[in-house]
Amino acid sequence: MKEIIAMLPAPIRQILTALPAEVRDSLEEIRLRQNQPLEVRYSQQASYVTTSGQLTANVRQGWTLTEEHVTKLINQISQHSLYALEEELKRGYITVAGGHRIGIAGKVVMEGGEVKGIRDITSFNIRIAREKKGAAQQVLPFLFQGGKVLNTLIVSPPSCGKTTLLRDIARSLSYGSEWSSSRKVGIVDERSELAGSVNGVPQRDVGPRTDVLDACPKAVGMMMLIRSMSPDVLIADEIGRTEDGEAIWEAIHAGVAVICSAHGSDLQEVALRPTLGKLMQHRAFSRYIVLSRQHGAGTIQGIYDASLAPLERENLPWSS
Amino acid sequence: MVKLIGSAIILFSATMVGWQVGKLYAMRPVQLRTLLIALQMLETEIVYGSTPLHRAFVKIGRRMAKEIGGIFLTAAELMGTAEALSTQVCWQTAVEQHWSQTVLRKEEKDVLLNLGYVLGSSDRHDQQKHLRLTMTHLRGLEEEARLEQGKYENMYKSLGFLGGLLVVILML
Numbered sequence: 001m002k003e004i005i006a007m008l009p010a011p012i013r014q015i016l017t018a019l020p021a022e023v024r025d026s027l028e029e030i031r032l033r034q035n036q037p038l039e040v041r042y043s044q045q046a047s048y049v050t051t052s053g054q055l056t057a058n059v060r061q062g063w064t065l066t067e068e069h070v071t072k073l074i075n076q077i078s079q080h081s082l083y084a085l086e087e088e089l090k091r092g093y094i095t096v097a098g099g100h101r102i103g104i105a106g107k108v109v110m111e112g113g114e115v116k117g118i119r120d121i122t123s124f125n126i127r128i129a130r131e132k133k134g135a136a137q138q139v140l141p142f143l144f145q146g147g148k149v150l151n152t153l154i155v156s157p158p159s160c161g162k163t164t165l166l167r168d169i170a171r172s173l174s175y176g177s178e179w180s181s182s183r184k185v186g187i188v189d190e191r192s193e194l195a196g197s198v199n200g201v202p203q204r205d206v207g208p209r210t211d212v213l214d215a216c217p218k219a220v221g222m223m224m225l226i227r228s229m230s231p232d233v234l235i236a237d238e239i240g241r242t243e244d245g246e247a248i249w250e251a252i253h254a255g256v257a258v259i260c261s262a263h264g265s266d267l268q269e270v271a272l273r274p275t276l277g278k279l280m281q282h283r284a285f286s287r288y289i290v291l292s293r294q295h296g297a298g299t300i301q302g303i304y305d306a307s308l309a310p311l312e313r314e315n316l317p318w319s320s
Numbered sequence: 321m322v323k324l325i326g327s328a329i330i331l332f333s334a335t336m337v338g339w340q341v342g343k344l345y346a347m348r349p350v351q352l353r354t355l356l357i358a359l360q361m362l363e364t365e366i367v368y369g370s371t372p373l374h375r376a377f378v379k380i381g382r383r384m385a386k387e388i389g390g391i392f393l394t395a396a397e398l399m400g401t402a403e404a405l406s407t408q409v410c411w412q413t414a415v416e417q418h419w420s421q422t423v424l425r426k427e428e429k430d431v432l433l434n435l436g437y438v439l440g441s442s443d444r445h446d447q448q449k450h451l452r453l454t455m456t457h458l459r460g461l462e463e464e465a466r467l468e469q470g471k472y473e474n475m476y477k478s479l480g481f482l483g484g485l486l487v488v489i490l491m492l
Contacts, residue, residue: 006402007404008404009404010403010404013404068406071406071441072404072405072406074441075404075405075406075407075440075441076404078440079372079373079374079399080372080373080374080399080407080410080439080440081366081370081371081372081373081374081440082440082441082442082443083366083370083440083442083443083444083446083447084370084371084372086370086443086444089443116443117443119442
């Protein structure tokens with residue numbers, strides 16, 4: 001949070017520091033749009049903010065972002081060097097120190113039918129990354145069988161704590177826990193979100209035995225890690241493309257456990273997606289964890305086995 | 321005796337003034353050259369290294385003679401401050417601050433100030449185009465500066481001495 005505040009232009013910095021403490025501590029998103037009022041999202045609520053840091057529902061009372069602020073903000077988040085962020089601009093977001101992510105929108109520049117970057121950036125979505133250590137505690141017992149890590153798919157709608165859970169699983173496996181000894185973990189961090197790397201150095205604690213391939217496409221990255229780092233467990237975020245599916249198959253058959261996540265609100269929905277459906281049909285995954293926001297981000301809705309039967313703690317093979 | 325010492329002083333100072341003016345003409349092409357090399361380095365850093373502006377500036381600033389290098393170092397320093405100044409302001413302030421230490425003219429200053437509007441604010445290809453344009457501009461000015469140096473450097477040097485001599489003769 002400190003890193004984010006430090007990189008914002010002075011007026012925005014003042015407003016954010018003037019926010020009521022409980023809002024500031026539970027901030028999830030800061031949304032900035034040119035010529036529109038500043039919006040903050042916190043504990044599932046959204047509100048505009050006045051110049052003095054008061055929350056307001058009135059659009060006209062909100063502090064408005066001018067073009068000058070936008071220029072300054074871009075200068076700051078790009079460290080005065082937009083050209084060094086070409087790849088990031090193609091993807092539409094920038095990861096900054098502290099592992100926070102800034103989504104951007106504006107005028108897209110195309111070249112040869114492909115997105116070349118974004119020019120005239122006018123919208124920013126600053127997502128505050130929160131480390132929630134211990135998020136994996138509830139699910140860890142389900143992830144092992146006979147001392148082996150099971151292939152797991154985490155299913156969740158956006159912003160339900162999917163990435164946080166995945167990161168905590170990676171960390172717990174890397175450190176070792178009461179359920180297992182420590183493992184070598186390989187993370188393919190295509191969107192720089194899991195480890196939040198800046199200049200290749202993870203900004204979040206992903207464990208001592210973890211290797212991170214930052215900003216690498218998942219399919220290629222998984223293969224690279226298997227060859228170069230011989231991980232016990234591969235972690236990847238937001239699986240969905242055909243080549244991701246193939247890479248998961250390869251990894252599973254190379255004796256590496258895969259733990260990954262996918263967007264979706266329940267298993268039925270995910271089963272309809274071409275790549276994931278196929279993987280599920282072939283029982284590639286032995287565990288499914290479904291998340292929701294029912295009791296706040298990170299609520300575990302259910303844990304299922306390969307045949308999609310729900311698992312309860314009592315049904316664990318060794319606890320009976 | 322006093323007269324002789326007085327004339328010697330006059331002659332000496334007039335010669336020195338001539339030398340100084342002549343030196344301005346000699347220094348301008350040298351500093352322009354340094355500036356061109358600095359911008360060339362910046363182009364390499366940006367296009368091939370994708371180095372953030374701040375780091376590139378420090379690197380260049382340390383390697384260049386201090387009149388020109390100072391601009392880059394100050395700009396880098398301003399970028400690092402907590403006030404979150406825009407790139408343009410950082411660059412232009414640095415140019416303004418160091419300008420009096422250089423012998424360069426307003427034309428060169430305008431070219432540099434203009435560069436501030438685009439520095440760091442577009443993709444590599446675009447940055448390269450703007451840097452090249454700036455360098456072409458400066459090369460033209462360098463050419464002109466060399467011609468002027470050929471014409472005026474020696475002239476001012478002799479003029480200083482001769483002027484001093486004239487005053488001395490008139491006084492005697």
